[in-house]
Amino acid sequence: MTNWKASGLSKDLPPANVMHADWQGVDLAVWRSASGRLSAWVDRCPHRGMRLSHGFVRGETLACIYHGWTYGVTGACTHIPAHPDMTPPATITATRFEVTERGGVIWIAAKDDPTAPPDIAGFQPLRSLTVQVGEQALLQALAADAPGLTEAEGGLRGTVQIAGLDTQICLMLQPKAQETTLHILCGAGAGPAQVSRWAESLRRQIEDRSAP
Amino acid sequence: MILYDYILSASCYKVRLMAALLGIKLDLVAVDFHPGRAHKSAAFRDLNPAGSIPVLVDGDLVLTESTAMLVYLAQIAGPQWLGEASPQSAARVQNWLAFSGRLNSSLGLARLHDMLHFPADITACRTAGHLCLRELEAHLTQVRLEGRIFLEGTAPSIADIACFPNVALAPDGGVELRDYPSVRLWQRAVRSLPQFIEMPGIHRLHDLKPAPHSGAAA
CATH class of the missing domain: 1.20.1050.10 (Glutathione S-transferase Yfyf (Class Pi); Chain A, domain 2)
Structure with a gap:
């Protein structure tokens, strides 16, 4: 079983962008440099604790929005604007997680993970969508509403009827405290716009049923 | 053109932003929305009986809905909007x-x-x-x-x-x-739009400009 957690879709993080990700309850800043290098760090500037996901990417560095402390892709601080002539000490570094991309999905694991993320060849990434139910409740609901999906590494795969067409679907699950984010990929069958509307409808059904 | 404005109001910022993007200069009149509640004063309600901000005044025209203000500014200076x-x-x-x-x-x-x-x-x-x-x-x-x-x-x-x-x-x-x-x-x-302006809570994209320390420098 893989330790890599689906944490977003590659297409939602273009070059020179940063976003927040939840990794098993740990807040992370995930960012892509101008040249395309991906990093996942604890979402906390070593200086004053500001969320680095509020920062900005310039070239191959991520800068904190608060005082502009700037970090390179190794995590090491490279520049402190208030002390422009100082070389920052090597001890000032962001805390890194392992991050990689496979099948258009961003995967994050703790450091030195020897496993590989799931193989999801044949599916096109569509969108990420958060459902306000926990992972177990979601799996039960999906078993009832989309019985053609069966558990596969990292989530569910199978065939669903969408707009009258047998459609290949892959759902990668990212469980959070009270909710679950679904990273939706589609294969042959209905078009992406139809799959997107199917996912919206499925979410409404599941949430309506679990409402108190 | 006068905009009765409050710096922290999302609806006022809507109008300031549209004007900035279109290159229209507004004369801003600050209304003490909080804590003064000046928008509920008798004098302000003579201008806008609803007692809401923003209010845009251009000659005889008095607009009290921010979306209508966007239409007016775009009609004047940028119908493509x-x-x-x-x-x-x-x-x-x-x-x-x-x-x-x-x-x-x-x-x-x-x-x-x-x-x-x-x-x-x-x-x-x-x-x-x-x-x-x-x-x-x-x-x-x-x-x-x-x-x-x-x-x-x-x-x-x-x-x-x-x-x-x-x-x-x-x-x-x-x-x-x-x-x-x-x-x-x-x-x-x-x-990222050219001439984008900020407000408290919405900062500009610093990454769109070169790093201040990267030039001839300090």
Whole structure:
């Protein structure tokens, strides 16, 4: 079983962008440099604790929005604007997680993970969508509403009827405290716009049923 | 052209932003909305009986709805911001202007509750806000599948400017935007527009300018 957690879709993080990700309850800043290098760090500037996901990417560095402390892709601080002539000490570094991309999905694991993320060849990434139910409740609901999906590494795969067409679907699950984010990929069958509307409808059904 | 304005108001910022993008100079009159409640004063209600801000005055014209102000500014200085010429496009822009009212009464009210202690059912406001954000995310997902990024057509329009402020300020009202990736990228597109201006809570994209220490330097 893989330790890599689906944490977003590659297409939602273009070059020179940063976003927040939840990794098993740990807040992370995930960012892509101008040249395309991906990093996942604890979402906390070593200086004053500001969320680095509020920062900005310039070239191959991520800068904190608060005082502009700037970090390179190794995590090491490279520049402190208030002390422009100082070389920052090597001890000032962001805390890194392992991050990689496979099948258009961003995967994050703790450091030195020897496993590989799931193989999801044949599916096109569509969108990420958060459902306000926990992972177990979601799996039960999906078993009832989309019985053609069966558990596969990292989530569910199978065939669903969408707009009258047998459609290949892959759902990668990212469980959070009270909710679950679904990273939706589609294969042959209905078009992406139809799959997107199917996912919206499925979410409404599941949430309506679990409402108190 | 006079704008009766409050710096922290999302609706006032809507109008300041549109004017800046169009290169229109507004004469700003600061209204002590909080804590002075000057918008409820007798003198202010002589101008706008509803006692709301912003108010835009241009000669004999007095406008009290921010979306109408966007239409007026665009008609004067940038009709391309009104959307495309088709009946469908014109109607969809109107749909987004009305939708921006829902954003204001959900996300906007949640923010006024948290920041300025406005009375509100905060749970209901946030729930309604997330519902709006889901609609926006679904639409923008579709838009991106078509290779576009703005709400209507291929260029930015008053629809984007009407919806942007209350979305960007949503975290001030306890509504996080992290589950809305297409909304995040759309906001970035709006913030990248030439002549974009900021307000407290919405800063400019520093990365669009070269690093200050990278030149001939200190």
